[in-house]
Amino acid sequence: MKIVIAGTGYVGLVTGACLAEVGTEVVCVDVDAAKIARLQNGILPIYEPGLQEIVMRNQESRRLSFTTSMAAALPGAEAVFIAVGTPPGEDGSADLQYVLQVASQIGQLMDQYLVIVTKSTVPVGTAVHVNRAVKEALSARHRILDYDVASNPEFLKEGAAVNDFLKPDRIVVGVNTARARQTLEQLYRPFLLNGHPILFMDIASAEMTKYAANAMLATRISYMNDIANLCGLAGADINQVRKGIGSDPRIGKHFLYPGIGYGGSCFPKDVKALLQTGREYGYQLRILDAVEAINEDQKQLLFRKVLRHFDGDISNKKFAVWGLSFKPNTDDMREAPSLVLIRSLLEAGATVSAYDPVAMKEAAAYLGNSITFADDMYSAAENAAAVLLATEWNTFRMPDWLRLRSLMQSPLLFDGRNIYDDVQLVKLGFTYYGIGKSAASTIDALMR
Ligand code: UDX
Secondary structure (H helix, E strand, C coil): CEEEEECCCHHHHHHHHHHHHCCCEEEEECCCHHHHHHHHCCCCCCCCCCHHHHHHHHHHCCCEEEECCHHHHCCCCCEEEECCCCCECCCCCECCHHHHHHHHHHHHHCCCCEEEEECCCCCCCHHHHHHHHHHHHHHHCCCCCCEEEEECCCCCCCCCHHHHHHCCCCEEEECCCHHHHHHHHHHHHHHHCCCCCEEEECHHHHHHHHHHHHHHHHHHHHHHHHHHHHHHHHCCEHHHHHHHHHCCCCCCCCCCCCCCCCCCCCHHHHHHHHHHHHHHCCCCCHHHHHHHHHHHHHHCHHHHHHHHHCCCCCCCCEEEEECCCCCCCCCCCCCCHHHHHHHHHHHCCCEEEEECCCCHHHHHHHHCCCCEECCCHHHHHCCCCEEEECCCCHHHCCCCHHHHHHHCCCCEEEECCCCCCHHHHHHCCCEEECCCECCCCHHHHHHC
């Protein structure tokens, strides 16, 4: 089976590479000629564990190829996946112009039956617009050709994208014809052999599933951040509370980690887009309104703690920020909470030295030379008034505390991801601030 993928961003590239890996012939198309040239030479636009090897291997075996020409890619294909960007517009709604441009281009160039699948996250009802764009392009050519439109949202996580794609919890496919269903069932058969379910449903429901899933996960995070903040005030420890509630299988233990807010390319954008869809239908999604507001506040939390510690004056103090990407194992800086933290520190007159194992180049595109990028976590901390952990990369998990203490102005740590043992740190002479726990349980102290 041959398929075409339009768009070589995160979703497109991972989808293309992984489908080639299980035996499909895949042609990836992108309008960005420089990007395609780099991909042809095995240079990937993103860092994603395992992806490089799969791309190289499948390019060598000619199952995976890259081109800028949709016309050259389409002949012989049974399906085209649209995986181009849907950036947020001014009002938060997903901007569909690139999706519709590709749909229309397919209509201009296709010559055989195709299933035209949206893989990008698109609002409910987009399939209708995609269908119209294809139909209009075909009728401009005076061609009558059979095709189907389908929706197949992607649930992969950055940093674990290859694994998520190859071992999906579920594959969601929205179709409205038996032929489209059959084509996509055949394409995903290698995954079904491993017992992963494919869920066929109507197209609008598939489109909605993606937003509803991401918004639910974002809700869990904001809920936990809210409860964590209350724990901090009331003398409880969110880590204990998290374990206590997560062991109820109805709740489950994943995605209950408080922190300095969710970031990335999906949650912030998808929550906003779903809110906007609600507004378009005259329906206010009240929980999601709160989810978003809590997240905005949470991104300021570490900065507020720092300011409080220094009685409001941090001018000319140096702060070390450990971790920049929105989460570990990715160089993605989109909506990274570290950016909000760093900008607030700079505005308050402080200086910042940051270290991240892979995202410093990306971060420089956002921060320019407003901060120093250090060679490692220790040099970032030299003469620092405090270390602020923004992203829980493994490399930060077990620092040489004595070395760190000797480098810093004073041993002070703000842990934005609750990865450190506060009791151990206090013993070593550090002043420690985490999320959702007050310094040495106040309530216990009151009862002594
Ligand atoms: C997410 C979804 O998980 C994925 O299914 C969808 O396809 C795209 O969006 P991703 O953005 O790659 O994936 O990251 P994810 O691992 O889900 O984390 C999102 C954000 O939530 C990160 O900023 C992370 O730090 C934060 N997070 C996650 C928490 O603050 N606490 C948690 O318990 C989990």
